[in-house]
Amino acid sequence: MPPAARQERADAARNRQAILRATEELLAEHRPEEISMERVAAAAGVGKGTVFHRFGSRTGLMRELMLQRVLALHEQVTDGPPPLGPGAPPRDRLLAFLDAVAAVLGRNKRLMAALGHAESTERQGGDRHGSQDAHADRSPGSVYSFWHGHIAGLLAEANPELDADLHAYLIIAAFHSPAVLDLLDAGEADRLARALRRSAAALLDAPGSE
């Protein structure tokens, strides 16, 4: 079940889990900016050094957690059945994907906010870490790069005359927005899903030029 047992000592894996779990718990009842790395370490019952050793940075930790939460969705998208998976027409896939993302977001608003917070306050120091993280195939781009690629691809396929790349960014921008995240926090995930679907549908159904 753990990412990769081949190269991580048993105790290390245990600690990694403890840290991840502790972070989740903290995230469940505190706002991101109240969660210092020191607190995470304490909650996990390990030293601060261990946390950094495992995850490199605050961003790394949040990223890893996010990756976990999102993996299932990615699999559904690439290998699953339509309309999420391949096979359905792009318009349907896009709408389904937006629904799915909204749902994931609804379950992880706090994490999302925490990731945003972490990335925005990241020190620009050297990338000392070898980025030999478990399943981090695309280290630089965050989790969203997958989403962006998927959305942009579908948009382009469904309506080649669109600036798919930018429109994809526009859609993803919603997930960074404090206002939207607050909304999610109030349990309005389905409302967001509706609006997202509607925007996308409108975009695809609209007439050719302006």
Added chain:
Amino acid sequence: MPPAARQERADAARNRQAILRATEELLAEHRPEEISMERVAAAAGVGKGTVFHRFGSRTGLMRELMLQRVLALHEQVTDGPPPLGPGAPPRDRLLAFLDAVAAVLGRNKRLMAALGHAESTERQGGDRHGSQDAHADRSPGSVYSFWHGHIAGLLAEANPELDADLHAYLIIAAFHSPAVLDLLDAGEADRLARALRRSAAALLDAPGSE
């Protein structure tokens, strides 16, 4: 020319200007996170204490600067001629407004990023400041609350059956997005304007339900 002379001593006003100007200059050639308050103070030739005395916090400083940059637009919207000002049909006003905002953004990407950065890293300490700022009628909401109100209003007017509030947030979300801000930094303001117009137009022209 300065906001309010009635209650601010001449030397204070001079310093305020110096600080604002220094911030602009720094913003012109450095990324937001490289600009510490201490640096701002030094560049303005004043003490750190003065900066905080005048603006309360990093966020306050950026906010004030932003407010300045955006004031003209707000006046055009409330008092100016159509299509930006009142009088034109909402659809036209909205499209014009999005164009205008994109233009303003294009000229102030760095500031925008800096504001975002400041807000996201804000300490949640007590609001010691009396918020007796010059033209800060809506202290809590940031600069965007005006935009949100305007956009939501126009959306609702043009298509009452829409979730105008949320869609307005969705549009504004674009302005927080790092990806979009980067794009602006590459001088693609008009590209953004086009995409924004297109999204909004699609939304308004779309069929009733879905």
Added chain:
DNA sequence: ATCCGAAGTGGACCATGGGTCCACTTCTGT
């Protein structure tokens, strides 16, 4: 002109929190 209280000032100082270091401990393959 002078005076005096209010307003303003600057920089030492504080607290916080991310990240680094490294002597020490614990695994694990042989």
Added chain:
DNA sequence: ACAGAAGTGGACCCATGGTCCACTTCGGAT
């Protein structure tokens, strides 16, 4: 059982936002 690799923890470093307050400067009243 051992050796060396892997892992650990918490003292430490340092950048930065923000506070404090003794001191200076204004500017209206006399």
